[in-house]
Amino acid sequence: MTNEFVIAGFGGQGVLFMGKVLAYTGLVSDKQVSWLPSYGPEMRGGTANCHVIISDDAVASPLIINPTTLFAMNFPSLQKFENNVVSGGTIVIDSTLIDKNEITRDDVKVVAIPAAKWAEELNAVKLANMILLGAYAKESKAVDIDTLLKGLEKSMPKNKPELFELNKKAVMRGYNM
Numbered sequence: 001m002t003n004e005f006v007i008a009g010f011g012g013q014g015v016l017f018m019g020k021v022l023a024y025t026g027l028v029s030d031k032q033v034s035w036l037p038s039y040g041p042e043m044r045g046g047t048a049n050c051h052v053i054i055s056d057d058a059v060a061s062p063l064i065i066n067p068t069t070l071f072a073m074n075f076p077s078l079q080k081f082e083n084n085v086v087s088g089g090t091i092v093i094d095s096t097l098i099d100k101n102e103i104t105r106d107d108v109k110v111v112a113i114p115a116a117k118w119a120e121e122l123n124a125v126k127l128a129n130m131i132l133l134g135a136y137a138k139e140s141k142a143v144d145i146d147t148l149l150k151g152l153e154k155s156m157p158k159n160k161p162e163l164f165e166l167n168k169k170a171v172m173r174g175y176n177m
Contacts, residue, residue: 001056003142004064006081008049009073011039014129017155018071019050021133025143025151026054036062049077069140071132072098092136094128111139118173127170134174145175 005022009015016037023035032055039048051064069090072078075098078091085091087107093100096116103110113135115128130152137143149168156164 003054003069004067005052005054005069005071006049006064006067006084007052007071007073008047008077008081009071009129011048012126013048013073014126015039015048015071015073016050018129018133019052021130021148021152021155022052022054022143023151024154025148026052028150028154029054029144029147031055032057032059034059034062047076049081069136069142071129071136073129073132074098075102078102090136090140092132094132096128109139111135113174113177115174119170122170122173124166124170127167130167130170131174134171135177136174137171138175138177145171 007015007019019035023033026033034053036051051062053059066084066086068086070081070085071092073094078098082105085108090109090111091103092111094115095112096114100110100112113132115131118131119125119128137145137148152167152171153164
């Protein structure tokens with residue numbers, strides 16, 4: 001089993017961190033993992049995307065041409081990557097920023113969550129990424145929630161346990177949508 005994720009959005013939306021959490025989730029599951037970040041010189045506000053592969057087999061290349069899952073954190077990212085998703089794949093969007101009707105494909109599963117809105121309600125506007133990840137875990141069953149939380153914990157600085165708790169709260173908000 002191989003899952004290939006493209007996570008895309010503007011810098012500052014936590015695109016690379018989201019990929020890191022997915023990669024650690026694969027590692028704690030004893031899977032083969034690849035994490036390939038890509039971002040413009042602006043970092044904050046510029047475009048960013050991340051390729052993550054989680055596989056039972058060795059990963060030959062970190063580049064993903066046709067992902068099984070696309071996380072689109074903004075409309076330009078949806079436009080850029082939507083047509084690359086495999087038929088039968090999944091597109092996860094922040095419906096606060098992207099209208100579900102903007103998706104032109106009818107051969108993919110769409111998970112539309114108002115993540116930015118929910119993050120604002122949690123007083124944690126930068127955690128829309130974790131809300132989307134939690135929603136994906138619930139909808140796809142490809143990522144176990146307990147394993148995802150272990151991957152999240154591994155991704156956090158050990159000297160800031162409060163950050164783990166806040167991120168966990170956001171993941172669980174998406175999971176319990």
